[in-house]
Ligand SMILES: [Zn+2]
């Protein structure tokens with residue numbers, strides 16, 4: 001006799017199989033049938049590597065303890081960030097599909113990159129202090145349009161694998177911000193400066209912020225600021241991808257490629 005859970009699992013599995021037969025998945029990068037992201041394209045993700053700033057994790061010409069960007073911030077505001085991949089090629093396309101082409105099923109396929117980077121330095125030592133994972137929240141209006149928060153889907157799949165609790169309710173968007181696309185560093189900071197609020201539950205907690213793309217870091221910084229104001233003990237951040245730039249010190253508008261990036265959107 002099947003239990004209700006077994007029956008539901010059976011129906012779900014056969015529904016998925018039937019759906020795949022009727023509408024077989026196709027690799028969003030190379031269009032190969034049978035995969036949403038085929039093994040060849042999945043392997044094309046470019047790791048960030050070791051030549052980075054030890055704080056923000058951005059690529060640097062040589063490994064750097066504290067890049068010019070991070071030096072502009074005093075230490076409580078400095079955020080330790082690591083990204084799993086460079087935001088280009090297959091990963092960039094996969095993230096775009098996750099965010100803008102109504103394919104939430106892409107998130108579990110991308111979570112393994114986050115898991116992989118989380119097993120490396122500096123997380124190996126920081127992991128034991130991290131009590132929870134908090135996705136960067138999406139404003140309710142954008143959530144209503146998209147139907148899901150891609151950062152939360154990534155965080156959920158990540159948490160299942162690393163066995164950490166997920167607490168999306170610890171951070172909220174307080175006001176509607178315009179998309180970060182096309183804004184330079186200062187405009188991005190101003191756009192999201194007070195956009196977030198943190199729940200009292202963050203008081204005394206150490207947690208990992210999680211987002212899809214790290215461009216200037218304005219969104220992550222604003223989240224961390226809100227959490228610190230609410231008494232959070234320590235905040236770290238992990239993103240799926242980061243801009244392939246050595247530095248964002250200049251205040252010039254981002255280049256053409258960067259203008260199509262979309263953190264905070
Ligand atoms: Zn492919």
Ligand SMILES: [Zn+2]
Pocket residue numbers: 053054055056057058066067068069070
């Ligand atoms: Zn830095």
